[in-house]
Amino acid sequence: VSVEWQVSEIPGGLELRLSGKIDEKFDIAPVVSAARPAKRVAVRLSGLRAISSLGMRTFEGLVGALRDGRELSLVEVSPALATQLTLIPNLCAGARVESAWLPFACPSCGAEVSAAVPWKSTGHIEAAPTCECGAKMELDGLPEQYLP
Numbered sequence: 167v168s169v170e171w172q173v174s175e176i177p178g179g180l181e182l183r184l185s186g187k188i189d190e191k192f193d194i195a196p197v198v199s200a201a202r203p204a205k206r207v208a209v210r211l212s213g214l215r216a217i218s219s220l221g222m223r224t225f226e227g228l229v230g231a232l233r234d235g236r237e238l239s240l241v242e243v244s245p246a247l248a249t250q251l252t253l254i255p256n257l258c259a260g261a262r263v264e265s266a267w268l269p270f271a272c273p274s275c276g277a278e279v280s281a282a283v284p285w286k287s288t289g290h291i292e293a294a295p296t297c298e299c300g301a302k303m304e305l306d307g308l309p310e311q312y313l314p
């Protein structure tokens with residue numbers, strides 16, 4: 167199985183955690199049916215390592231099915247998906263993207279972490295983590311690669 171998923175309750179709805187790699191073999195039917203009772207669904211994507219190009223279509227189908235009559239948000243969008251979202255902004259039309267889960271590096275000691283940042287052009291500056299050595303960490307990559 168390339169995709170692992172897990173549903174848990176959150177205030178007012180359900181949280182769906184997706185991790186692994188999404189390709190065309192990902193069967194969205196059981197996921198959609200698990201989310202059916204919820205009025206609000208948050209999809210947490212920090213564990214999503216990769217999406218193939220056919221997997222993008224599968225993911226679009228999942229977003230379309232989940233937002234049907236619901237409030238749908240995407241949280242902690244991983245670099246693999248953030249890159250696609252910046253290239254194709256309509257990809258997840260109807261879903262609110264709340265945050266991205268991005269790689270940071272310390273300019274002083276070289277430490278690396280991932281952190282959640284708000285989904286906006288200045289998100290990586292506003293939410294830059296502070297390193298254990300005390301320095302402000304910097305996004306490992308170009309902001310336009312990951313943020314709108």
Ligand SMILES: [Zn+2]
Pocket residue numbers: 272273274275276277297298299300301
């Ligand atoms: Zn450091």
